[in-house]
Amino acid sequence: GAVVSQHPSWVICKSGTSVKIECRSLDFQATTMFWYRQFPKQSLMLMATSNEGSKATYEQGVEKDKFLINHASLTLSTLTVTSAHPEDSSFYICSADWQGNTGELFFGEGSRLTVL
Amino acid sequence: LAKTTQPISMDSYEGQEVNITCSHNNIATNDYITWYQQFPSQGPRFIIQGYKTKVTNEVASLFIPADRKSSTLSLPRVSLSDTAVYYCLVQTGANNLFFGTGTRLTVIP
Numbered sequence: 065g066a067v068v069s070q071h072p073s074w075v076i077c078k079s080g081t082s083v084k085i086e087c088r089s090l091d092f093q094a095t096t097m098f099w100y101r102q103f104p105k106q107s108l109m110l111m112a113t114s115n116e117g118s119k120a121t122y123e124q125g126v127e128k129d130k131f132l133i134n135h136a137s138l139t140l141s142t143l144t145v146t147s148a149h150p151e152d153s154s155f156y157i158c159s160a161d162w163q164g165n166t167g168e169l170f171f172g173e174g175s176r177l178t179v180l
Numbered sequence: 181l182a183k184t185t186q187p188i189s190m191d192s193y194e195g196q197e198v199n200i201t202c203s204h205n206n207i208a209t210n211d212y213i214t215w216y217q218q219f220p221s222q223g224p225r226f227i228i229q230g231y232k233t234k235v236t237n238e239v240a241s242l243f244i245p246a247d248r249k250s251s252t253l254s255l256p257r258v259s260l261s262d263t264a265v266y267y268c269l270v271q272t273g274a275n276n277l278f279f280g281t282g283t284r285l286t287v288i289p
Contacts, residue, residue, distance in 0.1 A: 068223075098277070107267070108224070108279040157223045168214065169277070171223030 066092045068160050070172035077148055078180055084144045085175045087158030093138035094160035098169070099131075102155040114141040148179040184268045189284040198255045200283050202268030205249050211270040213244060213251045218265045218282070227266070228253070255285075263287045 067090040077083050087097055095116045100108040112133050113121040120133035132144040145152055155176050159169040185203040192198045204213070212231055216224035228235055230242040230251070241254040255262060265282040 070223075100279075107281055110277060110279075155221065159223070168226055168229060169216075169224075170226065171216075174221060174223045176221065 066090075066160070066170045068094075068158065068170045068172045070156075070158055070175050072175060073173055074176040074178070076178045076180065079149055080147055082144055082146045083148055083177060084142055085156055085158075085177075087141045087143070087160070087172050089139045089160045089170075092160075094141075095138060096161050097135060097141040098159045098161075099133060099141075099143050100157045100159070102157060102174075104155075108157060111143075116141075145177065148177070150179045153177055153179045183278055184270060184280045186266075186268055186280060186283045188281060189286070191286045191288055192258055193288050194259055195257050198258050198262075198285060200253045200255075200266055200268075200285070201250060202253070203250050204268070204270045207248050207270050208272065210272045212272070213242065213248075214269045214271060215240070215242065215251075215253045216267045216269065218267065224267060224279075258285075258287050260287050260289060 069088045069090055071086045075083055097114040099111045101111050102108045110123050111126045114133050114135040116135045116138050122128045130146055135141040155174050157171055157174045159171040161169055212229055214229040215227045217227050218224040228237055228240045228242045230244050232244050235242045243252045263286050265284050267279050267282040269277055271277055
């Protein structure tokens, strides 16, 4: 199957700093990627849809100025958590649609962010 | 946006068959039913997808009745490594995916 890779897999940062997480589709091109956040013992929550060459679409309640998404190429989307605070500590997961409208998604390994 | 209802948790002994049922009363004509597996601190992994009747692959079977208002994921002869959270999703394409609570399966030796 298709491979989606995230980097870094975990990161610790100080409050107030910014952190960038990369999501790459390794063996296919993804015009659309999705970013999710997952708190401990909870389900995945869609944050935003990342579209190559255009602005991301954010879900209600997700601050677009705090969670900057850039989808500069067909194989790379980045999520930058700006001015991170401890409440932003979470597991961030990206996914990409490999087969178009069939909806089968391939997910990255996830990135665990801890803000001190 | 079709939402799903699943049992919060299930326990099973090793070697048994496990059936996890998902309710999706508001499924639309164009929706597919997809199941994902998630281990702790990992991204979800695709298990199986179907539209109607029965689908089988090397790891699971998916049973969908004619009205498509529910579906059952069947895992044959589970092992300890099948301990995970299993999510049922209904979707048209890849957009607007809603992950419900999922079912936390614990396999007991």
